[in-house]
Amino acid sequence: MTSPLHLVRPAADTSRSAPVRTPSTTQSPNASQTLDPSETEGVGAEADADGGTDGSSGPRGSSGLGGRNQKPRSGWRERLATIWDGTAEVRHKARFLRLLAWPLYFVALWRYIADNGLPYQNDVVFCWLIGALIAAAVQSGHRFGWLRVLRDWLPVMGAVYLYSLLRGYGAHTPWAVHWRPQLDIDKVFGFGQVWSVRLQQWLYTPGHPHWYDYLFTTVYMSHFFAIFIVLAALWQRRHDRFTRLLALYLALTLAGFATYILYPADPPWLAAQNGHLPHLTRVVSDVLTQSKLPEAGSIFENGSQFDNDVAAMPSLHASYPMLLALFFWPTAGRKTRVLLAAYPLLMAFTLVYGAEHFVIDVLMGWLYTAVIYFGLTRVLDRRAAKRATRLADQELARGPLPDSEPAPAGATAMTTA
Numbered sequence: 106m107t108s109p110l111h112l113v114r115p116a117a118d119t120s121r122s123a124p125v126r127t128p129s130t131t132q133s134p135n136a137s138q139t140l141d142p143s144e145t146e147g148v149g150a151e152a153d154a155d156g157g158t159d160g161s162s163g164p165r166g167s168s169g170l171g172g173r174n175q176k177p178r179s180g181w182r183e184r185l186a187t188i189w190d191g192t193a194e195v196r197h198k199a200r201f202l203r204l205l206a207w208p209l210y211f212v213a214l215w216r217y218i219a220d221n222g223l224p225y226q227n228d229v230v231f232c233w234l235i236g237a238l239i240a241a242a243v244q245s246g247h248r249f250g251w252l253r254v255l256r257d258w259l260p261v262m263g264a265v266y267l268y269s270l271l272r273g274y275g276a277h278t279p280w281a282v283h284w285r286p287q288l289d290i291d292k293v294f295g296f297g298q299v300w301s302v303r304l305q306q307w308l309y310t311p312g313h314p315h316w317y318d319y320l321f322t323t324v325y326m327s328h329f330f331a332i333f334i335v336l337a338a339l340w341q342r343r344h345d346r347f348t349r350l351l352a353l354y355l356a357l358t359l360a361g362f363a364t365y366i367l368y369p370a371d372p373p374w375l376a377a378q379n380g381h382l383p384h385l386t387r388v389v390s391d392v393l394t395q396s397k398l399p400e401a402g403s404i405f406e407n408g409s410q411f412d413n414d415v416a417a418m419p420s421l422h423a424s425y426p427m428l429l430a431l432f433f434w435p436t437a438g439r440k441t442r443v444l445l446a447a448y449p450l451l452m453a454f455t456l457v458y459g460a461e462h463f464v465i466d467v468l469m470g471w472l473y474t475a476v477i478y479f480g481l482t483r484v485l486d487r488r489a490a491k492r493a494t495r496l497a498d499q500e501l502a503r504g505p506l507p508d509s510e511p512a513p514a515g516a517t518a519m520t521t522a
Contacts, residue, residue, distance in 0.1 A: 206240040231262040234333050238340070257340065261351065268358055282415050284371040284381055287463040294464045301373040302383050304458040314392045321455040322392045328422045328452070335429060349485060350432055357428060357477050361421045361470075370418035374460040388459035420462040423470035426452045431478045 214233060235258050242250030291299045309318070332354060339347035377385040426449040434445055449471070456462040 203243050206243040210236055210240040230330055230333060231258070231265060234258075234330075234337055235262065238337060241341075261336075264355060265358075268362055278366055278369050280367070280369060282369045282371055283418075284376045284379070287370060287418065287465050288376060288381060290465045291463045299373065299382060300457050300464055301385055301460045305385060305388070305460065308458065309386060309388060311386055311391065312395065314388075314395055318388060318392050319396070321451075321458060322389045322396075324448075324451045324455045325389045325422070325459065325461070328425060332425050332429065349482075350428075352485065353428060353432065353478060353481055354425075356481055357424055357474060358421065360473055360477060361416075361419055361424065364419060364473075365413060365416040368418055369415040370466070371415060372417040372461055372466070373457075373463055375414055377460070385460040387461070389455075389461070417462055418466050419469035419473045420456060420466040421470060422456055422462065423449065423453055423467040424474045427471050427474040428478060431474065 213236075217233075235254060238254045238258065239251045242254055288299060291301075294300060295303055308315070336347060336350060336354070339350060371379070371381075373382060374385050374387050376382045430445040430449055434442060437445055453467045456467055457464055
């Protein structure tokens with residue numbers, strides 16, 4: 106640490122008679138003003154790199170060529186920079202190879218879909234999403250963009266994979282599976298009949314899907330990737346919004362998982378199979394089978410470690426569209442708000458019509474979303490306000506940073522004495 110005496114000694118000596126000095130290689134702090142520019146190149150940069158006025162280095166500009174606390178420019182960073190500069194010619198010749206990132210990605214995705222069907226499991230969807238972000242980073246030419254992708258997304262993928270695994274284990278709870286409360290409530294909503302039965306009697310023709318059946322199937326399948334695509338877009342453009350939506354998504358997902366454990370519930374199609382309702386068809390499964398994409402129908406096959414047929418209350422299929430609507434509504438325009446309102450309603454109709462959920466499952470999904478959105482948003486807003494206040498107080502305590510550091514008060518006093 107630079108002592109005050111070291112700073113003020115040159116100023117104090119000016120009152121004495123100046124002895125004749127012999128030429129010396131050591132320069133005074135002001136000598137850099139008369140040196141050749143080639144001799145002083147990099148000195149200011151090193152002084153700024155030392156962090157200004159802190160405990161280990163003197164005030165900015167107070168250490169000249171002979172300063173005690175200068176940091177050497179050599180080190181592992183310089184060696185890495187040298188290695189990177191040495192590969193400049195190779196990188197220049199191979200710069201067009203990055204344009205192959207997206208074509209290679211789409212070829213790999215096409216081959217996967219042809220062999221395995223549409224990706225729908227959360228971990229698989231995340232793998233392809235991370236691959237798309239890496240392809241975008243490589244094609245943009247960013248030096249280490251792909252490392253940033255892995256840093257931010259691998260923990261998210263791990264959390265979602267863990268949830269999916271626990272969701273599968275949640276199918277084997279010691280409690281009885283519930284179906285009667287949902288059925289009785291839906292009969293109240295449907296004036297004596299469950300809405301899934303009523304809608305299929307009106308609209309569905311088994312084995313002969315209509316155009317709207319394909320529309321509802323598309324809406325249903327969007328559950329597996331829509332919110333992840335939105336998260337990826339926010340990650341690239343608004344990282345603060347990305348972290349906020351991610352926190353809401355994880356909180357909502359974990360709340361749903363806890364309810365699946367404590368309250369296992371049959372969906373309408375399973376209640377019909379058990380004889381509690383008239384015959385019902387899983388419309389989405391039937392449409393996918395009829396669409397000449399039998400691989401896509403594997404989403405409804407049993408036996409996977411992620412399957413949980415009694416995870417119906419609340420409906421996360423209904424929750425995620427409502428979460429997106431609440432999240433973007435305050436900043437959305439009129440046309441965007443129409444889409445934000447239409448998506449949850451279309452998903453709700455699809456779930457009830459397709460016998461995937463009772464009406465009460467959908468309503469509970471919306472209720473969970475509203476409670477978590479408004480509750481967690483309030484908590485996060487308070488934390489952000491406290492953080493901003495703390496940073497503002499630190500800036501005020503530090504004071505404004507002038508363009509040039511004034512001489513220390515002690516030095517001025519001894520000079521004028």
